[in-house]
Amino acid sequence: MLDVLIIGAGPIGIACALEAKKNNLSYVAVEKGTLVNSLYHYPSNMTFFSTSEKLEIDEIPFISKNPKPSKQEALEYYRRVATSKKLNINLFEEVIDVQQNEDQSYQISTNKTAYQAKNIIVSTGFYDIPNPLNIPGEDLPKVSHYYKDPHFYSMQKLIVVGASNSSVDAALETYRKGAEVTMIVRGEQIGERVKYWVRPDIINRIKEGSIKAYFNAELTQVHENTVEFKDENGEIQSLENDFVLALTGYRPNFKFLEKLGVAIADEEKNIPAYNEETMETNQKGIYLAGVICGGLETHKWFIENSIIHAEQIIKAIKS
Structure with a gap:
C-alpha cells in the first residue's frame, strides 16, 4: 500500500512527489496527460509573470536566458526535475474512481490499473475545463x-x-x-x-x-x-x-471534488474546505495542493505561492 497517491503531475504535483521521496514515503503521481499537462497546452509564445527563481522546486536552479521564462524553458525545467530526481510519475493515466476502504485507506482506480493508498493529494489545476x-x-x-x-x-x-x-x-x-x-x-x-x-x-x-x-x-x-x-x-x-x-477563463474539476466528498466552504466562489496549515480536506487523508484550492478564484493560487503546499502536506502526513 502506498503512503500517498498524487493526482496530477503539474509543477505542484511534481513538488509533492519530490517532497514525498525526500521523506522516504512510498508514492506514485498519476497524470491524465503529458508531464505538466496544463503548461504544455499553454500558448506557444507564452511567458510567465514570475521570474525563474520563483518557479523553482526545492531550490533546484531554474536557469532562463530571459527575466521572465518562456513556456518551452518551463517544460524543459520541470521535465529535468522529474527525470533527474527519478520521480515515480505515471503519465496518460486518468483517475476513474476513488473508494474508501474500511480501514480508512483508499482504492484508486485508473484507466490502466488500481492503487491502494493511505492518503491522496489532489493537484489537478484548472486549465482543463473552460468557462x-x-x-x-x-x-x-x-x-x-x-x-x-x-x-x-x-x-x-x-x-x-x-x-x-x-x-x-x-x-x-x-x-x-x-x-x-x-x-x-x-x-x-x-x-x-x-x-x-x-x-x-x-x-x-x-x-x-x-x-x-x-x-x-x-x-x-x-x-x-x-x-x-x-x-x-x-x-x-x-x-x-x-x-x-x-478566452473567458477556466475552472477546476468540481465534480471530481464532489465525488471525493470534499465539502465546499464558499458556495459562491466554489472554494473547497481545507485546513490551511495541513491542506487536509474534510475527508481524512485527502489533501489539496495548488490552484485547485482557490475554487473559481483561479488567480489566487499559482506556482510560486503554492509550492509550499507540498511541504505542508507531507509534514502533516508524516505526523
Missing part, C-alpha cells in the same frame, strides 16, 4: 476556448472575448501576424491583472485603432460567417467573422 459562454453557436468549429499559435489566424477576422492576460496576449500576437482583431470585453477596460509590461501595449494599439475593442459589451451569438454582440448601449451589432477565441 462556457452559453450562447448559440458556441459549439461551431470556428470557436475555441484555447489559443495556441498566432500564425493560424493570419489574414483572418478574429474576435477575442475577454480582457485577461490570455486574451490580451492573443490579441496582440495575432494582430502582429496579420489578423484583423476585434476584442469583446464585458468590463469597461483592459483587466488590471494584465502583465504590467503588456497592458500599455494593448491600450495603445486600441487607442490608435490597430485593434478594435468594444467595452461593456457581450457576445450573444456566433454564426458561420458573422457574430452578434450587445454593445454598451444594449444594442445588438453584427460583425463579419472567421474565428472566435473565447
Whole structure:
C-alpha cells in the first residue's frame, strides 16, 4: 500500500512527489496527460509573470536566458526535475474512481490499473475545463476556448472575448501576424491583472485603432460567417467573422471534488474546505495542493505561492 497517491503531475504535483521521496514515503503521481499537462497546452509564445527563481522546486536552479521564462524553458525545467530526481510519475493515466476502504485507506482506480493508498493529494489545476459562454453557436468549429499559435489566424477576422492576460496576449500576437482583431470585453477596460509590461501595449494599439475593442459589451451569438454582440448601449451589432477565441477563463474539476466528498466552504466562489496549515480536506487523508484550492478564484493560487503546499502536506502526513 502506498503512503500517498498524487493526482496530477503539474509543477505542484511534481513538488509533492519530490517532497514525498525526500521523506522516504512510498508514492506514485498519476497524470491524465503529458508531464505538466496544463503548461504544455499553454500558448506557444507564452511567458510567465514570475521570474525563474520563483518557479523553482526545492531550490533546484531554474536557469532562463530571459527575466521572465518562456513556456518551452518551463517544460524543459520541470521535465529535468522529474527525470533527474527519478520521480515515480505515471503519465496518460486518468483517475476513474476513488473508494474508501474500511480501514480508512483508499482504492484508486485508473484507466490502466488500481492503487491502494493511505492518503491522496489532489493537484489537478484548472486549465482543463473552460468557462462556457452559453450562447448559440458556441459549439461551431470556428470557436475555441484555447489559443495556441498566432500564425493560424493570419489574414483572418478574429474576435477575442475577454480582457485577461490570455486574451490580451492573443490579441496582440495575432494582430502582429496579420489578423484583423476585434476584442469583446464585458468590463469597461483592459483587466488590471494584465502583465504590467503588456497592458500599455494593448491600450495603445486600441487607442490608435490597430485593434478594435468594444467595452461593456457581450457576445450573444456566433454564426458561420458573422457574430452578434450587445454593445454598451444594449444594442445588438453584427460583425463579419472567421474565428472566435473565447478566452473567458477556466475552472477546476468540481465534480471530481464532489465525488471525493470534499465539502465546499464558499458556495459562491466554489472554494473547497481545507485546513490551511495541513491542506487536509474534510475527508481524512485527502489533501489539496495548488490552484485547485482557490475554487473559481483561479488567480489566487499559482506556482510560486503554492509550492509550499507540498511541504505542508507531507509534514502533516508524516505526523
